[in-house]
Amino acid sequence: MLKVFNTLTGRKDPYEPLAPGQVRMYVCGVTVYDYSHLGHARSALVFDVIRRYLEYRSFDVTFVKNFTDVDDKIINRANQLGIPWQEVTTKYIDAYYHDMERLGVRTATVEPKATEHMEEIIRLIRTLLEKGVAYRVNGDVYFEVQKYPAYGRLSKRKLDELQAGARVEVDERKRNPVDFALWKSSKPGEPAWPSPWGPGRPGWHIECSAMSMKHLGETFDIHGGGQDLIFPHHENEIAQSCSATDKEFARYWVHNGFVTVDQEKMSKSLGNFFTVKEIFEKWGYREEVTAEAIRYFLLSTHYRSPLDFSDSSLSEAKRALDRFYSLFQRLEESSATRGLGDERLPSLLEQLGNEFRQAMDDDFNTPAAIAQFQHLRGEVNRLLEMELSRKAREKALEAFRALGQVLGLFQISWRDWEFKDLYPPVGWMNKGTQTVLPPQPKEWNPTQGVTTAGTPLPLIEEEREIQRKVDERKEARQRKDFRRADEIKKELRERYHVILEDRPDGTTRWKR
Ligand SMILES: [Zn+2]
Numbered sequence: 001m002l003k004v005f006n007t008l009t010g011r012k013d014p015y016e017p018l019a020p021g022q023v024r025m026y027v028c029g030v031t032v033y034d035y036s037h038l039g040h041a042r043s044a045l046v047f048d049v050i051r052r053y054l055e056y057r058s059f060d061v062t063f064v065k066n067f068t069d070v071d072d073k074i075i076n077r078a079n080q081l082g083i084p085w086q087e088v089t090t091k092y093i094d095a096y097y098h099d100m101e102r103l104g105v106r107t108a109t110v111e112p113k114a115t116e117h118m119e120e121i122i123r124l125i126r127t128l129l130e131k132g133v134a135y136r137v138n139g140d141v142y143f144e145v146q147k148y149p150a151y152g153r154l155s156k157r158k159l160d161e162l163q164a165g166a167r168v169e170v171d172e173r174k175r176n177p178v179d180f181a182l183w184k185s186s187k188p189g190e191p192a193w194p195s196p197w198g199p200g201r202p203g204w205h206i207e208c209s210a211m212s213m214k215h216l217g218e219t220f221d222i223h224g225g226g227q228d229l230i231f232p233h234h235e236n237e238i239a240q241s242c243s244a245t246d247k248e249f250a251r252y253w254v255h256n257g258f259v260t261v262d263q264e265k266m267s268k269s270l271g272n273f274f275t276v277k278e279i280f281e282k283w284g285y286r287e288e289v290t291a292e293a294i295r296y297f298l299l300s301t302h303y304r305s306p307l308d309f310s311d312s313s314l315s316e317a318k319r320a321l322d323r324f325y326s327l328f329q330r331l332e333e334s335s336a337t338r339g340l341g342d343e344r345l346p347s348l349l350e351q352l353g354n355e356f357r358q359a360m361d362d363d364f365n366t367p368a369a370i371a372q373f374q375h376l377r378g379e380v381n382r383l384l385e386m387e388l389s390r391k392a393r394e395k396a397l398e399a400f401r402a403l404g405q406v407l408g409l410f411q412i413s414w415r416d417w418e419f420k421d422l423y424p425p426v427g428w429m430n431k432g433t434q435t436v437l438p439p440q441p442k443e444w445n446p447t448q449g450v451t452t453a454g455t456p457l458p459l460i461e462e463e464r465e466i467q468r469k470v471d472e473r474k475e476a477r478q479r480k481d482f483r484r485a486d487e488i489k490k491e492l493r494e495r496y497h498v499i500l501e502d503r504p505d506g507t508t509r510w511k512r
Contacts, residue, residue, distance in 0.1 A: 002057065003302060004222075007253040008154055012363050017221050018251070021508060023054050023061045026212040026250065028225035028233065029111070030297045030450040031068040031204075032092035033077040036099050038298075038309055039259045039266060043226050045295060045408075046103045046303040047365075050224075052406050053360050064215045065108035066208060067093055070191055070201050071440050085191055089115075099276040103291050105407045110215050114207040117148040118193045121202045121210040124244055125182045125195075128173045137173040139185025139198035143179045148239040154253060155231035180236055182206045206238035212250075213241065222248030227257055227304075256303045262310050274309065283314065289418050295408050299366040301507060312467060315421070320374075320471070324410060325417040327377050328400070330384055331383040332395045332414065339389030345380075352376045356403050366407060367506045371478045372502045373400065373409075378479050466496055470508055474501075 002015040017023055019425070027047045030040055047065070054061050069089040078085035096194030100107070114121070125141055128134035131431050133147040149161055162178050171177065181203040186192035192199035202210075212220065216242075225234065234253065258265060261272040276294075283290050297317035301307045326341040352372055359368035380388075380396050388396070471487040492498040501509045 004252050004254060004303075004363045004365055006251075007255050008297055010156070013252065015252070017059065017220065021058070021060055023059045024216040024220035025051065025054075025061065025222040025224065026109075026208070026216055026225075027065045028208055028229055029065045030092075030096060030508040031071050031073055032089045032096065033071070033074045034092060035277050037259075037266060038274045038276065038279070039226065041099070041103060041105075041276050041294065042259050042298050042303075042307065043256050044100055044105045047224050047254075047299050049299065049407055050222075050254070050303075050364055051106070051368065052408070052466075053364060055183065056406050061109070062099075062216065063108040063110060064112065064212060064499070066205065066211050067096075067111065068112045068204060069093070069113045071204060075190055086117050095277070102280060102287055102479060103276065103294060104411075112215060114202065117207065117211050118195075118202070118494065120214045121194050121206055122193075123185075124204075124206060124210045124213075124240070128182065131243060132308050133240075134182055135175065136197055139183075139200055140181060141183040142174055142179040143182050143236070143240050143243075144175060145239065146176055148243050148244070148429065151239050152235065152237055155235050157231065157235075164278045180205060182240070187254070191250045205233055206240060208233070209237050209241040209244075209249075212237075213245075218249075219247050220250055220288065222254055222255075224250045224254040227255045230255055257301075258335065259304045260306055260308045266309070279314070280348070283434070284422050285318070285418050286416070286491045288412050288416060289318070292321055292412070296321055296370075296481070299407055299409075300370060302363075302365055302367055304363075305507075307454055312464070316467065316471065319421070321409075322419055322421075324373070324377060324400070325414045325419065327381060327398060328410070329387075329414040331380070331397045334384060334393060336384075336387040337389065338387045339392055341383030341386035341388045342392040344383060345388065345392050345396060348376060348379050348383075349395065352399060352403065360406070369407065371506075374478055375473060376400070378475075390462060415438055443471065462496065466498055466510060468508055470500065474508060 003012040004015045005011070006013045025047075027043075030036060032484070036044075051061050051063050067089075070085075074085050078088045081088070097107075125134065128143065129136070129141065134141055134143050136142075145159065150275050159178070163176065166189075174445075183197055183200050183202060183206075185194060185198055187199040191201055193201060212223070223234065223237075230253075238249050260266060261274065264272060266273055279294065280287060280290050285293070293314050294317070297313055298307065300317065300320075323511075339364075352375075355372045355375075356369050358374060359365045362368070376396075376399070383392075383396075400410045469488050469492055473485045476482070476484040476488065489500055492500065498510045501511070503509060
Protein backbone atom coordinates (compact mmCIF):
# COMPACT_ATOMS: atom_id res chain seq x y z
CA MET A 1 0.00 0.00 0.00
CA LEU A 2 1.32 3.42 -0.97
CA LYS A 3 1.78 5.79 1.95
CA VAL A 4 2.48 9.48 1.60
CA PHE A 5 3.63 11.83 4.33
CA ASN A 6 0.99 14.54 4.45
CA THR A 7 2.05 17.87 5.98
CA LEU A 8 -1.61 18.57 6.68
CA THR A 9 -2.09 15.57 8.98
CA GLY A 10 1.55 15.36 10.07
CA ARG A 11 1.79 11.63 9.37
CA LYS A 12 2.14 9.08 6.61
CA ASP A 13 -1.35 8.56 5.21
CA PRO A 14 -2.45 5.70 2.98
CA TYR A 15 -2.80 7.14 -0.49
CA GLU A 16 -6.37 7.13 -1.73
CA PRO A 17 -7.01 9.10 -4.91
CA LEU A 18 -10.25 11.06 -5.35
CA ALA A 19 -11.02 9.17 -8.55
CA PRO A 20 -9.87 5.56 -8.71
CA GLY A 21 -6.69 5.12 -10.69
CA GLN A 22 -6.12 8.83 -11.13
CA VAL A 23 -3.77 11.33 -9.57
CA ARG A 24 -4.22 15.03 -9.94
CA MET A 25 -1.16 16.83 -8.70
CA TYR A 26 -0.06 20.46 -8.57
CA VAL A 27 3.45 21.59 -7.76
CA CYS A 28 4.58 25.18 -7.27
CA GLY A 29 7.17 25.93 -9.89
CA VAL A 30 9.82 28.60 -10.08
CA THR A 31 9.61 32.37 -10.13
CA VAL A 32 11.51 33.11 -13.30
CA TYR A 33 13.96 35.90 -12.51
CA ASP A 34 17.24 33.95 -12.31
CA TYR A 35 18.90 30.62 -13.13
CA SER A 36 17.72 27.56 -11.22
CA HIS A 37 19.93 26.48 -8.37
CA LEU A 38 20.33 23.08 -6.78
CA GLY A 39 17.36 23.67 -4.48
CA HIS A 40 15.11 24.15 -7.50
CA ALA A 41 16.63 21.09 -9.13
CA ARG A 42 15.88 19.04 -6.02
CA SER A 43 12.24 20.04 -5.94
CA ALA A 44 11.83 19.43 -9.67
CA LEU A 45 13.52 16.05 -9.43
CA VAL A 46 11.62 14.92 -6.34
CA PHE A 47 8.26 15.53 -7.98
CA ASP A 48 9.48 14.12 -11.28
CA VAL A 49 10.31 10.87 -9.49
CA ILE A 50 7.04 10.89 -7.53
CA ARG A 51 5.19 11.30 -10.81
CA ARG A 52 7.20 8.55 -12.50
CA TYR A 53 6.58 6.21 -9.59
CA LEU A 54 2.84 6.90 -9.57
CA GLU A 55 2.79 6.14 -13.29
CA TYR A 56 4.80 2.99 -12.67
CA ARG A 57 2.08 2.08 -10.13
CA SER A 58 -0.38 2.43 -13.06
CA PHE A 59 -2.01 5.67 -11.95
CA ASP A 60 -3.15 8.05 -14.63
CA VAL A 61 -1.28 11.18 -13.51
CA THR A 62 -2.21 14.75 -14.42
CA PHE A 63 0.74 16.82 -13.28
CA VAL A 64 0.53 20.61 -13.27
CA LYS A 65 3.59 22.74 -12.54
CA ASN A 66 3.38 26.49 -12.89
CA PHE A 67 5.70 29.34 -13.72
CA THR A 68 5.36 32.50 -11.64
CA ASP A 69 6.05 35.00 -14.38
CA VAL A 70 4.90 38.21 -12.73
CA ASP A 71 6.34 39.15 -9.36
CA ASP A 72 8.23 41.91 -7.54
CA LYS A 73 11.51 40.02 -7.98
CA ILE A 74 11.01 39.93 -11.74
CA ILE A 75 10.20 43.63 -11.85
CA ASN A 76 13.29 44.45 -9.76
CA ARG A 77 15.46 42.32 -12.01
CA ALA A 78 14.14 44.02 -15.12
CA ASN A 79 14.77 47.46 -13.61
CA GLN A 80 18.26 46.42 -12.60
CA LEU A 81 19.06 45.24 -16.11
CA GLY A 82 17.14 48.03 -17.80
CA ILE A 83 15.13 45.63 -19.95
CA PRO A 84 11.39 44.88 -20.23
CA TRP A 85 10.18 42.40 -17.60
CA GLN A 86 8.95 40.03 -20.32
CA GLU A 87 12.51 39.66 -21.50
CA VAL A 88 13.53 38.53 -18.03
CA THR A 89 10.80 35.90 -17.83
CA THR A 90 11.36 34.59 -21.37
CA LYS A 91 15.07 34.22 -20.76
CA TYR A 92 14.72 32.34 -17.49
CA ILE A 93 11.85 30.14 -18.63
CA ASP A 94 14.06 29.02 -21.54
CA ALA A 95 16.95 28.48 -19.15
CA TYR A 96 14.72 26.44 -16.84
CA TYR A 97 13.62 24.16 -19.67
CA HIS A 98 17.21 23.73 -20.75
CA ASP A 99 18.35 22.78 -17.22
CA MET A 100 15.46 20.37 -16.69
CA GLU A 101 16.01 18.70 -20.02
CA ARG A 102 19.66 18.16 -19.16
CA LEU A 103 18.69 16.72 -15.79
CA GLY A 104 16.15 14.40 -17.39
CA VAL A 105 13.19 16.01 -15.61
CA ARG A 106 10.13 15.44 -17.77
CA THR A 107 7.86 18.34 -18.60
CA ALA A 108 4.58 18.39 -16.67
CA THR A 109 1.22 17.63 -18.28
CA VAL A 110 0.34 21.33 -18.06
CA GLU A 111 2.78 24.15 -17.30
CA PRO A 112 0.61 27.22 -16.82
CA LYS A 113 1.88 30.76 -16.49
CA ALA A 114 0.30 33.29 -14.16
CA THR A 115 0.14 35.95 -16.87
CA GLU A 116 -2.03 33.65 -19.00
CA HIS A 117 -4.61 33.19 -16.23
CA MET A 118 -5.68 36.71 -15.40
CA GLU A 119 -9.32 35.96 -16.14
CA GLU A 120 -9.40 33.04 -13.68
CA ILE A 121 -7.46 35.00 -11.08
CA ILE A 122 -9.78 38.00 -11.28
CA ARG A 123 -12.84 35.77 -11.13
CA LEU A 124 -11.53 34.09 -7.99
CA ILE A 125 -10.79 37.42 -6.29
CA ARG A 126 -14.28 38.61 -7.20
CA THR A 127 -15.79 35.53 -5.55
CA LEU A 128 -13.79 36.20 -2.39
CA LEU A 129 -15.01 39.82 -2.32
CA GLU A 130 -18.62 38.71 -2.84
CA LYS A 131 -18.30 36.24 0.00
CA GLY A 132 -17.10 39.01 2.27
CA VAL A 133 -13.73 37.40 3.07
CA ALA A 134 -11.71 39.97 1.11
CA TYR A 135 -11.73 43.76 1.09
CA ARG A 136 -10.61 46.59 -1.13
CA VAL A 137 -8.30 49.42 -0.20
CA ASN A 138 -7.99 51.86 -3.08
CA GLY A 139 -6.71 49.72 -5.95
CA ASP A 140 -5.58 46.82 -3.78
CA VAL A 141 -7.52 43.79 -2.60
CA TYR A 142 -6.65 41.88 0.58
CA PHE A 143 -7.75 38.56 1.97
CA GLU A 144 -9.08 38.88 5.51
CA VAL A 145 -7.41 36.04 7.35
CA GLN A 146 -9.72 36.21 10.37
CA LYS A 147 -12.64 35.20 8.17
CA TYR A 148 -11.07 31.79 7.68
CA PRO A 149 -11.13 30.20 11.15
CA ALA A 150 -9.08 27.16 10.11
CA TYR A 151 -6.13 29.39 9.15
CA GLY A 152 -2.84 27.81 10.24
CA ARG A 153 -3.90 24.18 9.91
CA LEU A 154 -1.15 23.33 7.43
CA SER A 155 1.76 25.09 9.13
CA LYS A 156 0.36 24.40 12.63
CA ARG A 157 0.50 28.06 13.58
CA LYS A 158 -2.00 29.93 15.66
CA LEU A 159 -3.55 33.10 14.34
CA ASP A 160 -3.01 35.13 17.54
CA GLU A 161 0.68 34.21 17.60
CA LEU A 162 1.01 35.22 13.98
CA GLN A 163 -0.69 38.52 14.70
CA ALA A 164 1.72 39.22 17.53
CA GLY A 165 4.65 38.40 15.27
CA ALA A 166 3.40 40.51 12.38
CA ARG A 167 2.98 43.71 14.39
CA VAL A 168 6.50 44.87 13.55
CA GLU A 169 5.64 45.73 10.00
CA VAL A 170 2.16 47.12 10.29
CA ASP A 171 0.69 48.22 7.01
CA GLU A 172 -1.92 50.89 7.76
CA ARG A 173 -4.11 49.83 4.88
CA LYS A 174 -4.68 46.33 6.17
CA ARG A 175 -7.39 45.53 8.68
CA ASN A 176 -5.10 43.01 10.27
CA PRO A 177 -1.32 42.67 9.88
CA VAL A 178 -1.63 39.04 8.76
CA ASP A 179 -3.96 39.84 5.85
CA PHE A 180 -2.33 39.29 2.47
CA ALA A 181 -2.66 40.85 -0.97
CA LEU A 182 -4.81 39.23 -3.64
CA TRP A 183 -4.44 42.10 -6.08
CA LYS A 184 -1.82 44.86 -6.11
CA SER A 185 -2.39 48.14 -7.91
CA SER A 186 0.51 48.94 -10.19
CA LYS A 187 2.81 51.90 -10.10
CA PRO A 188 3.56 53.65 -13.41
CA GLY A 189 5.83 51.53 -15.59
CA GLU A 190 5.01 48.28 -13.78
CA PRO A 191 3.23 45.39 -15.49
CA ALA A 192 -0.53 45.87 -15.21
CA TRP A 193 -3.71 44.12 -16.22
CA PRO A 194 -7.16 45.71 -16.19
CA SER A 195 -9.42 44.63 -13.34
CA PRO A 196 -12.63 45.78 -11.62
CA TRP A 197 -10.32 47.38 -9.01
CA GLY A 198 -8.17 49.22 -11.47
CA PRO A 199 -4.98 48.23 -13.28
CA GLY A 200 -2.65 45.96 -11.32
CA ARG A 201 -1.24 42.48 -10.91
CA PRO A 202 -2.15 39.45 -8.82
CA GLY A 203 -0.51 38.53 -5.54
CA TRP A 204 1.62 35.41 -5.61
CA HIS A 205 -0.69 33.12 -3.61
CA ILE A 206 -3.86 33.67 -5.61
CA GLU A 207 -2.28 32.66 -8.90
CA CYS A 208 -1.57 29.13 -7.67
CA SER A 209 -5.14 28.73 -6.39
CA ALA A 210 -6.57 29.94 -9.69
CA MET A 211 -4.29 27.84 -11.87
CA SER A 212 -4.56 24.63 -9.87
CA MET A 213 -8.37 24.83 -9.71
CA LYS A 214 -8.61 25.60 -13.41
CA HIS A 215 -6.50 22.62 -14.48
CA LEU A 216 -7.35 20.11 -11.76
CA GLY A 217 -10.72 21.07 -10.32
CA GLU A 218 -11.69 22.62 -6.98
CA THR A 219 -10.47 19.61 -5.01
CA PHE A 220 -7.52 17.57 -6.17
CA ASP A 221 -5.15 14.93 -4.81
CA ILE A 222 -1.64 16.21 -4.23
CA HIS A 223 -0.21 19.68 -3.81
CA GLY A 224 3.56 19.90 -3.56
CA GLY A 225 6.50 22.24 -3.29
CA GLY A 226 9.54 23.08 -1.20
CA GLN A 227 9.27 23.18 2.59
CA ASP A 228 9.78 26.93 2.52
CA LEU A 229 6.40 27.27 0.81
CA ILE A 230 4.38 25.79 3.67
CA PHE A 231 4.06 29.20 5.25
CA PRO A 232 2.76 31.55 4.13
CA HIS A 233 2.30 30.50 0.49
CA HIS A 234 0.47 27.20 0.90
CA GLU A 235 -1.35 28.29 4.06
CA ASN A 236 -2.71 31.24 2.11
CA GLU A 237 -3.61 29.10 -0.89
CA ILE A 238 -5.70 26.90 1.40
CA ALA A 239 -7.42 29.86 3.08
CA GLN A 240 -8.46 31.56 -0.13
CA SER A 241 -9.35 28.38 -2.07
CA CYS A 242 -11.44 26.83 0.70
CA SER A 243 -13.14 30.17 1.38
CA ALA A 244 -14.07 30.48 -2.29
CA THR A 245 -15.37 26.94 -2.82
CA ASP A 246 -16.42 25.76 0.67
CA LYS A 247 -14.69 22.52 -0.26
CA GLU A 248 -11.38 20.93 0.64
CA PHE A 249 -8.61 22.18 -1.65
CA ALA A 250 -5.76 19.62 -1.91
CA ARG A 251 -5.91 16.39 0.10
CA TYR A 252 -2.22 15.53 0.39
CA TRP A 253 0.42 18.18 0.94
CA VAL A 254 3.90 17.00 0.04
CA HIS A 255 6.99 19.11 0.80
CA ASN A 256 10.64 18.52 -0.01
CA GLY A 257 13.54 19.57 2.25
CA PHE A 258 16.22 22.22 1.74
CA VAL A 259 19.61 21.90 0.14
CA THR A 260 22.45 23.21 2.30
CA VAL A 261 26.05 23.75 1.26
CA ASP A 262 28.73 22.65 3.70
CA GLN A 263 26.01 22.66 6.36
CA GLU A 264 24.94 26.20 5.63
CA LYS A 265 21.77 27.22 3.88
CA MET A 266 22.48 27.95 0.26
CA SER A 267 22.28 31.67 -0.28
CA LYS A 268 23.59 34.27 -2.61
CA SER A 269 25.06 36.41 0.15
CA LEU A 270 27.24 33.56 1.39
CA GLY A 271 28.57 32.99 -2.08
CA ASN A 272 27.64 29.32 -1.84
CA PHE A 273 24.91 29.49 -4.38
CA PHE A 274 25.06 26.84 -7.12
CA THR A 275 23.14 27.03 -10.31
CA VAL A 276 22.48 23.89 -12.28
CA LYS A 277 24.08 25.56 -15.28
CA GLU A 278 27.29 26.16 -13.35
CA ILE A 279 27.61 22.58 -12.19
CA PHE A 280 27.22 21.29 -15.72
CA GLU A 281 29.80 23.77 -16.96
CA LYS A 282 32.38 23.40 -14.21
CA TRP A 283 32.35 19.74 -13.42
CA GLY A 284 33.83 18.62 -16.68
CA TYR A 285 32.02 15.37 -17.43
CA ARG A 286 29.78 14.68 -20.38
CA GLU A 287 26.27 16.03 -19.79
CA GLU A 288 24.53 12.68 -19.27
CA VAL A 289 27.16 11.67 -16.75
CA THR A 290 26.89 14.90 -14.78
CA ALA A 291 23.09 14.70 -14.93
CA GLU A 292 23.03 11.17 -13.59
CA ALA A 293 25.48 12.01 -10.80
CA ILE A 294 23.29 14.96 -9.77
CA ARG A 295 20.20 12.75 -9.82
CA TYR A 296 21.91 10.01 -7.85
CA PHE A 297 23.18 12.52 -5.31
CA LEU A 298 19.79 14.21 -4.92
CA LEU A 299 17.94 10.89 -4.62
CA SER A 300 20.37 9.33 -2.15
CA THR A 301 18.68 11.28 0.62
CA HIS A 302 14.99 11.00 1.45
CA TYR A 303 13.11 13.88 -0.13
CA ARG A 304 11.93 15.29 3.20
CA SER A 305 15.37 15.35 4.83
CA PRO A 306 17.77 18.25 4.46
CA LEU A 307 20.46 17.53 1.92
CA ASP A 308 24.00 18.81 2.21
CA PHE A 309 25.99 19.58 -0.89
CA SER A 310 29.76 19.73 -0.60
CA ASP A 311 32.79 19.47 -2.81
CA SER A 312 32.90 15.75 -2.57
CA SER A 313 29.22 14.85 -2.72
CA LEU A 314 28.96 14.80 -6.51
CA SER A 315 32.18 12.84 -6.82
CA GLU A 316 30.86 10.28 -4.35
CA ALA A 317 27.70 9.93 -6.41
CA LYS A 318 29.74 9.59 -9.58
CA ARG A 319 31.91 6.88 -8.00
CA ALA A 320 28.84 5.00 -6.79
CA LEU A 321 27.52 5.06 -10.36
CA ASP A 322 30.89 3.90 -11.70
CA ARG A 323 30.37 0.68 -9.78
CA PHE A 324 27.00 0.13 -11.45
CA TYR A 325 28.25 0.91 -14.92
CA SER A 326 31.23 -1.42 -14.39
CA LEU A 327 28.77 -4.19 -13.69
CA PHE A 328 26.80 -3.32 -16.84
CA GLN A 329 30.03 -3.54 -18.77
CA ARG A 330 30.82 -6.94 -17.28
CA LEU A 331 27.31 -8.13 -18.08
CA GLU A 332 27.66 -7.15 -21.71
CA GLU A 333 31.26 -8.17 -22.21
CA SER A 334 31.34 -11.50 -20.44
CA SER A 335 31.79 -14.36 -22.85
CA ALA A 336 30.61 -17.03 -20.44
CA THR A 337 28.27 -19.62 -21.88
CA ARG A 338 27.74 -21.91 -18.92
CA GLY A 339 24.84 -20.72 -16.82
CA LEU A 340 25.94 -22.04 -13.46
CA GLY A 341 24.57 -18.99 -11.67
CA ASP A 342 21.39 -18.72 -13.74
CA GLU A 343 19.20 -20.58 -11.35
CA ARG A 344 19.63 -18.04 -8.57
CA LEU A 345 18.88 -14.99 -10.71
CA PRO A 346 15.05 -15.02 -11.03
CA SER A 347 14.49 -14.93 -7.27
CA LEU A 348 17.00 -12.08 -6.94
CA LEU A 349 15.24 -10.06 -9.60
CA GLU A 350 11.89 -10.73 -8.04
CA GLN A 351 13.26 -9.64 -4.70
CA LEU A 352 14.56 -6.42 -6.25
CA GLY A 353 11.11 -5.64 -7.66
CA ASN A 354 9.37 -6.32 -4.37
CA GLU A 355 11.81 -4.43 -2.20
CA PHE A 356 11.94 -1.52 -4.63
CA ARG A 357 8.16 -1.17 -4.48
CA GLN A 358 8.16 -1.55 -0.74
CA ALA A 359 10.71 1.25 -0.42
CA MET A 360 8.94 3.58 -2.80
CA ASP A 361 5.53 2.80 -1.34
CA ASP A 362 6.89 3.99 1.97
CA ASP A 363 6.65 7.71 1.21
CA PHE A 364 8.87 7.49 -1.87
CA ASN A 365 11.95 6.30 0.00
CA THR A 366 14.50 6.66 -2.79
CA PRO A 367 17.62 5.97 -0.65
CA ALA A 368 16.12 2.62 0.38
CA ALA A 369 15.27 1.93 -3.27
CA ILE A 370 18.85 2.72 -4.29
CA ALA A 371 20.12 0.39 -1.56
CA GLN A 372 18.18 -2.42 -3.26
CA PHE A 373 19.99 -1.75 -6.52
CA GLN A 374 23.29 -1.84 -4.64
CA HIS A 375 22.34 -5.13 -3.07
CA LEU A 376 21.47 -6.61 -6.45
CA ARG A 377 24.71 -5.29 -7.90
CA GLY A 378 26.70 -7.20 -5.30
CA GLU A 379 24.71 -10.38 -5.87
CA VAL A 380 24.98 -10.24 -9.66
CA ASN A 381 28.71 -9.64 -9.44
CA ARG A 382 28.96 -12.82 -7.38
CA LEU A 383 26.83 -14.75 -9.89
CA LEU A 384 29.09 -13.54 -12.68
CA GLU A 385 31.95 -15.28 -10.89
CA MET A 386 29.92 -18.47 -11.11
CA GLU A 387 29.13 -17.65 -14.76
CA LEU A 388 25.83 -16.43 -16.11
CA SER A 389 24.47 -17.35 -19.51
CA ARG A 390 23.94 -14.64 -22.05
CA LYS A 391 20.19 -14.71 -21.57
CA ALA A 392 20.53 -14.34 -17.81
CA ARG A 393 22.96 -11.46 -18.21
CA GLU A 394 20.49 -9.67 -20.46
CA LYS A 395 17.75 -10.21 -17.94
CA ALA A 396 19.83 -8.75 -15.13
CA LEU A 397 20.70 -5.72 -17.19
CA GLU A 398 17.09 -5.25 -18.16
CA ALA A 399 16.03 -5.29 -14.50
CA PHE A 400 18.40 -2.41 -13.66
CA ARG A 401 17.20 -0.46 -16.68
CA ALA A 402 13.49 -1.01 -16.19
CA LEU A 403 13.32 -0.11 -12.51
CA GLY A 404 16.10 2.46 -12.79
CA GLN A 405 13.91 4.32 -15.23
CA VAL A 406 11.58 5.25 -12.35
CA LEU A 407 14.47 7.11 -10.73
CA GLY A 408 15.95 8.22 -14.06
CA LEU A 409 19.10 6.15 -13.45
CA PHE A 410 21.04 3.54 -15.49
CA GLN A 411 19.57 4.64 -18.81
CA ILE A 412 22.73 5.19 -20.82
CA SER A 413 25.10 2.60 -22.23
CA TRP A 414 28.24 1.85 -20.23
CA ARG A 415 30.08 2.77 -23.43
CA ASP A 416 28.92 6.35 -22.96
CA TRP A 417 29.82 6.38 -19.29
CA GLU A 418 33.02 8.15 -18.26
CA PHE A 419 34.78 5.94 -15.75
CA LYS A 420 37.75 8.19 -15.23
CA ASP A 421 37.87 10.17 -12.05
CA LEU A 422 38.33 13.80 -12.85
CA TYR A 423 38.75 14.80 -9.22
CA PRO A 424 37.61 18.32 -9.75
CA PRO A 425 39.88 20.74 -7.93
CA VAL A 426 39.07 20.88 -4.24
CA GLY A 427 37.11 24.00 -3.58
CA TRP A 428 35.87 24.10 -7.18
CA MET A 429 32.54 25.26 -5.93
CA ASN A 430 33.88 27.93 -3.62
CA LYS A 431 33.46 31.43 -4.83
CA GLY A 432 32.77 34.73 -3.21
CA THR A 433 33.24 35.00 0.51
CA GLN A 434 33.43 31.34 1.50
CA THR A 435 36.55 29.57 2.71
CA VAL A 436 39.42 30.56 0.49
CA LEU A 437 41.40 27.53 -0.65
CA PRO A 438 44.58 27.72 -2.70
CA PRO A 439 43.99 27.01 -6.37
CA GLN A 440 44.43 23.30 -7.01
CA PRO A 441 45.96 21.74 -10.09
CA LYS A 442 43.39 20.12 -12.34
CA GLU A 443 44.48 16.49 -12.21
CA TRP A 444 44.77 14.70 -8.94
CA ASN A 445 46.32 11.30 -8.84
CA PRO A 446 44.90 9.47 -5.84
CA THR A 447 47.30 6.53 -5.95
CA GLN A 448 50.47 8.56 -5.74
CA GLY A 449 49.14 10.99 -3.18
CA VAL A 450 50.45 13.92 -5.15
CA THR A 451 48.93 16.07 -7.80
CA THR A 452 50.37 15.88 -11.28
CA ALA A 453 51.87 19.24 -10.51
CA GLY A 454 53.80 17.54 -7.74
CA THR A 455 52.22 19.21 -4.72
CA PRO A 456 51.51 16.73 -1.95
CA LEU A 457 48.06 17.06 -0.46
CA PRO A 458 48.08 14.47 2.32
CA LEU A 459 45.21 15.92 4.31
CA ILE A 460 42.80 15.99 1.45
CA GLU A 461 43.78 12.51 0.39
CA GLU A 462 43.23 11.30 3.93
CA GLU A 463 39.72 12.73 3.92
CA ARG A 464 39.00 10.96 0.69
CA GLU A 465 40.29 7.74 2.17
CA ILE A 466 38.01 8.20 5.19
CA GLN A 467 35.05 8.89 2.95
CA ARG A 468 35.84 5.77 0.92
CA LYS A 469 35.88 3.73 4.13
CA VAL A 470 32.59 5.27 5.25
CA ASP A 471 31.07 4.34 1.89
CA GLU A 472 32.46 0.85 2.09
CA ARG A 473 30.96 0.43 5.55
CA LYS A 474 27.61 1.68 4.29
CA GLU A 475 27.62 -0.91 1.55
CA ALA A 476 28.62 -3.60 4.00
CA ARG A 477 25.68 -2.65 6.21
CA GLN A 478 23.37 -2.69 3.24
CA ARG A 479 24.32 -6.23 2.44
CA LYS A 480 23.99 -6.97 6.16
CA ASP A 481 27.67 -7.78 6.55
CA PHE A 482 27.80 -6.23 10.00
CA ARG A 483 31.12 -7.83 10.89
CA ARG A 484 32.86 -6.04 8.06
CA ALA A 485 31.00 -2.81 8.93
CA ASP A 486 32.27 -2.99 12.51
CA GLU A 487 35.80 -3.71 11.36
CA ILE A 488 35.76 -0.58 9.23
CA LYS A 489 34.33 1.46 12.06
CA LYS A 490 37.09 0.24 14.35
CA GLU A 491 39.76 0.93 11.75
CA LEU A 492 38.48 4.45 11.25
CA ARG A 493 38.55 5.10 14.98
CA GLU A 494 42.01 3.69 15.56
CA ARG A 495 43.77 4.90 12.49
CA TYR A 496 42.13 8.26 11.81
CA HIS A 497 40.48 9.03 15.18
CA VAL A 498 37.18 9.32 13.39
CA ILE A 499 33.81 8.91 15.08
CA LEU A 500 30.83 7.88 12.98
CA GLU A 501 27.31 9.06 13.50
CA ASP A 502 24.53 7.14 11.75
CA ARG A 503 21.57 9.36 11.17
CA PRO A 504 17.93 8.35 10.94
CA ASP A 505 17.73 9.23 7.24
CA GLY A 506 20.27 6.49 6.47
CA THR A 507 23.27 8.79 5.98
CA THR A 508 26.42 8.71 8.06
CA ARG A 509 28.41 11.71 9.23
CA TRP A 510 31.95 11.47 10.45
CA LYS A 511 34.01 13.72 12.62
CA ARG A 512 37.42 13.58 14.16
ZN1 LIG B 1 2.40 28.16 -5.61
